[in-house]
Amino acid sequence: MYRSNVLVCGGTGCTSSDSLKIVEKLKEEIKNNGLEKEVNVITTGCFGLCALGPIMVVYPEGSFYSMVKIEDIPEIVEEHLLKGRIVTRLLYQETVEEDTIKSLNKTAFYAKQNRVALRNCGVIDPEKIDDYIAQDGYAALGKVLTEMKPEEVIQTILDSGLRGRGGAGFPTGLKWKFAAANDADQKYVCCNADEGDPGAFMDRSVLEGDPHAVLEAMAIAGYAIGASQGYIYVRAEYPIAVKRLQIAIEQAHEYGLLGDDIFGTGFNFDIKLRLGAGAFVCGEETSLMTSIEGKRGEPRPRPPFPALKGLYQKPTILNNVETYANVAQIILKGPEWFASMGTEKSKGTKVFALGGKINHTGLVEVPMGTTLREIVYEIGGGIPNGKKFKAAQTGGPSGGCIPEEHLDVKIDYDNLIEIGSMMGSGGLIVMDEDNCMVDVAKFFLEFTVDESCGKCTPCRIGTKRLLEMLEKITNGQGTLEMLDEMEELCYYIKANSLCGLGQTAPNPVLSTLRYFKDEYIAHVVDKKCPAGVCKNLLEFNIDRDKCIGCGMCSRKCPVSAISVTDYTAPGKKKPAYAIDHSKCIKCGACIDTCKFKAVSKG
Amino acid sequence: MQKKISSIPFQGTPEQEAKLKEAIARNIDDPGAVMPVLQEAQEIYGYLPIEVQKMVADGLNVPLEEVYGVSTFYSQFALSPKGKYHISVCLGTACYVKGSGDILNKISEIIGIGAEECTPDGMFSLTACRCIGACGLAPVITVNDDVYGRLTVDDVQGIIDKYKNA
Numbered sequence: 001m002y003r004s005n006v007l008v009c010g011g012t013g014c015t016s017s018d019s020l021k022i023v024e025k026l027k028e029e030i031k032n033n034g035l036e037k038e039v040n041v042i043t044t045g046c047f048g049l050c051a052l053g054p055i056m057v058v059y060p061e062g063s064f065y066s067m068v069k070i071e072d073i074p075e076i077v078e079e080h081l082l083k084g085r086i087v088t089r090l091l092y093q094e095t096v097e098e099d100t101i102k103s104l105n106k107t108a109f110y111a112k113q114n115r116v117a118l119r120n121c122g123v124i125d126p127e128k129i130d131d132y133i134a135q136d137g138y139a140a141l142g143k144v145l146t147e148m149k150p151e152e153v154i155q156t157i158l159d160s161g162l163r164g165r166g167g168a169g170f171p172t173g174l175k176w177k178f179a180a181a182n183d184a185d186q187k188y189v190c191c192n193a194d195e196g197d198p199g200a201f202m203d204r205s206v207l208e209g210d211p212h213a214v215l216e217a218m219a220i221a222g223y224a225i226g227a228s229q230g231y232i233y234v235r236a237e238y239p240i241a242v243k244r245l246q247i248a249i250e251q252a253h254e255y256g257l258l259g260d261d262i263f264g265t266g267f268n269f270d271i272k273l274r275l276g277a278g279a280f281v282c283g284e285e286t287s288l289m290t291s292i293e294g295k296r297g298e299p300r301p302r303p304p305f306p307a308l309k310g311l312y313q314k315p316t317i318l319n320n321v322e323t324y325a326n327v328a329q330i331i332l333k334g335p336e337w338f339a340s341m342g343t344e345k346s347k348g349t350k351v352f353a354l355g356g357k358i359n360h361t362g363l364v365e366v367p368m369g370t371t372l373r374e375i376v377y378e379i380g381g382g383i384p385n386g387k388k389f390k391a392a393q394t395g396g397p398s399g400g401c402i403p404e405e406h407l408d409v410k411i412d413y414d415n416l417i418e419i420g421s422m423m424g425s426g427g428l429i430v431m432d433e434d435n436c437m438v439d440v441a442k443f444f445l446e447f448t449v450d451e452s453c454g455k456c457t458p459c460r461i462g463t464k465r466l467l468e469m470l471e472k473i474t475n476g477q478g479t480l481e482m483l484d485e486m487e488e489l490c491y492y493i494k495a496n497s498l499c500g501l502g503q504t505a506p507n508p509v510l511s512t513l514r515y516f517k518d519e520y521i522a523h524v525v526d527k528k529c530p531a532g533v534c535k536n537l538l539e540f541n542i543d544r545d546k547c548i549g550c551g552m553c554s555r556k557c558p559v560s561a562i563s564v565t566d567y568t569a570p571g572k573k574k575p576a577y578a579i580d581h582s583k584c585i586k587c588g589a590c591i592d593t594c595k596f597k598a599v600s601k602g
Numbered sequence: 603m604q605k606k607i608s609s610i611p612f613q614g615t616p617e618q619e620a621k622l623k624e625a626i627a628r629n630i631d632d633p634g635a636v637m638p639v640l641q642e643a644q645e646i647y648g649y650l651p652i653e654v655q656k657m658v659a660d661g662l663n664v665p666l667e668e669v670y671g672v673s674t675f676y677s678q679f680a681l682s683p684k685g686k687y688h689i690s691v692c693l694g695t696a697c698y699v700k701g702s703g704d705i706l707n708k709i710s711e712i713i714g715i716g717a718e719e720c721t722p723d724g725m726f727s728l729t730a731c732r733c734i735g736a737c738g739l740a741p742v743i744t745v746n747d748d749v750y751g752r753l754t755v756d757d758v759q760g761i762i763d764k765y766k767n768a
Contacts, residue, residue, distance in 0.1 A: 012736055017749075278732065279677065294637045429699060
């Protein structure tokens with residue numbers, strides 16, 4: 001038994017700011033102080049509050065040290081771990097209340113969260129199977145194999161109301177039921193860990209923080225549908241996740257929790273890892289399966305659905321990482337428990353990756369039906385620098401932008417579709433007044449044009465034409481008719497594309513057209529970009545009455561576009577400067593230089 | 603994504619070839635071997651010149667057309683060698699809305715090459731990459747295995763100088 005446990009986040013966010021060096025330093029300092037038998041250091045998965053990384057928590061006190069630096073370690077070890085005095089100065093300041101320290105769960109970021117899929121992230125050492133087992137790990141698999149029939153497992157998942165967390169929200173139990181009903185000599189259980197949505201990182205965090213939860217759920221699914229082989233298709237861009245999965249699979253083998261005759265019940269199940277190679281379309285189920293077969297990851301028409309003909313033409317189920325992370329809990333705590341959370345048609349919790357212009361960037365898990373306002377302003381801590389909220393983007397390149405007027409919509413699958421966005425995998429990017437919505441739509445279209453696999457024409461050519469129109473608009477060559485043409489083209493692409501990528505690719509355009517049409521009109525009619533992002537529509541000007549004539553901007557200007565005039569404002573000593581618009585390259589150097597806020601853009 | 607195919611002559615060593623053959627032998631019984639083998643080949647050679655793709659095709663007994671189809675389909679497979687320092691600028695949404703586009707332009711201006719290119723002296727290569735999942739640190743760039751986060755355009759010069767003078 002250790003007197004103290006020090007948990008250090010080893011997720012991608014924190015390791016990117018050197019948390020692993022902090023672990024080394026901690027161990028070294030603990031040894032120097034002769035505490036190695038009393039203090040245990042554990043590298044965990046993601047705590048969620050990535051904005052404050054690197055994160056370190058000391059138990060039993062629960063002291064939450066944020067943005068820890070290597071230089072701070074000797075002080076923390078000597079003061080806190082040796083002498084028992086918490087270094088309040090280095091704590092996450094929201095946990096400090098005058099003389100007392102608040103529990104982490106009472107801070108704004110964690111108070112409204114309900115961690116189901118993330119329950120072990122930041123709690124256990126993901127590289128130790130014993131840690132997982134101590135948290136009831138593999139108990140669900142044991143229960144299923146020894147006490148339940150496959151039909152009962154499927155019924156439990158159906159009753160829980162669990163829907164796919166990858167984006168479309170198809171009922172998980174139904175998928176399993178279809179695959180179970182098809183007879184075949186071989187069936188497959190696949191896990192979609194090809195988290196391609198830019199800005200979404202919950203699947204990565206689950207794999208990094210709690211890999212066994214996914215393995216256990218896949219084995220349960222295998223038992224339910226009668227499959228003995230599983231595949232996890234994981235992004236090669238997630239090296240830590242890949243490594244921890246490999247370790248987890250090995251350990252599960254050693255313990256007899258994967259392989260032949262699991263729990264002595266005669267049930268065999270094994271899992272192989274397959275690495276993706278950077279193709280967004282492989283998040284689509286048929287593409288993913290083609291990619292596991294080692295081919296170009298192109299989709300194919302459905303039906304036949306994978307439940308009938310999937311991987312290698314055999315019945316297959318494919319679920320997302322977060323979906324699997326819920327399964328063992330549902331088996332242990334019962335479907336009623338899971339169904340008690342959420343809204344009428346969307347049960348349970350959902351993990352969101354909060355990013356963009358928000359104070360608390362990170363991972364949050366909230367019950368379905370939480371409003372966007374609660375997520376952005378209470379949990380997320382609002383927008384930095386006193387800026388105004390403009391939109392929240394959900395669903396990545398398949399989703400849309402949600403404007404301020406819908407901040408109070410209860411987030412679930414159906415409500416999001418109704419307001420023109422979608423759940424997607426749960427990326428939630430907040431944008432403020434400095435973001436141009438036409439530019440954002442263009443950004444996503446560049447992405448889909450790049451990632452369109454090229455197999456079907458509506459997606460390959462349609463998205464390209466859409467992007468061209470957006471480029472014209474942001475260059476000042478747009479017309480009002482173009483907006484109508486664009487909308488019409490969007491509906492064609494949606495209706496005629498082969499797979500989910502093309503069917504949803506126009507969503508960023510449609511949703512911004514719906515809620516931010518005035519910005520499009522400003523671009524095409526007034527030839528202005530109200531947010532000041534689209535460079536070709538910008539004009540930089542110096543307010544001659546504010547200019548004190550110091551000449552700093554003129555010296556900074558890379559193209560010598562700024563020169564002195566013969567006008568001197570009342571009360572100023574030197575004449576003002578002015579910008580020659582024919583020379584200006586709109587680099588913004590003058591704005592950054594001027595201390596008197598005399599330069600403006602618009 | 604448009605792929606740049608390198609015109610630099612192939613310079614493989616017998617040791618590299620032996621490693622590749624070993625990787626092929628290990629995977630040959632797997633019906634989906636093409637991707638894992640190409641991934642290992644890229645680890646060995648740093649990129650996938652046509653000579654390497656031919657070896658993979660012959661070794662796995664699949665048509666070269668199929669191997670080439672796979673290597674050009676996935677963005678992770680590089681057909682050009684990388685520089686000594688490979689700079690990736692994350693253009694995922696979280697980074698983009700926090701100005702990673704400007705950072706990419708600045709780097710490009712400083713080292714004088716565009717995205718998906720390599721400097722003539724082989725020192726730097728530059729790529730605009732997909733979300734690396736470090737959204738909490740946005741905007742983020744990586745240089746080989748080093749990660750730089752919460753950047754502004756003004757930080758760029760210092761980072762590049764560090765490698766130039768290394």
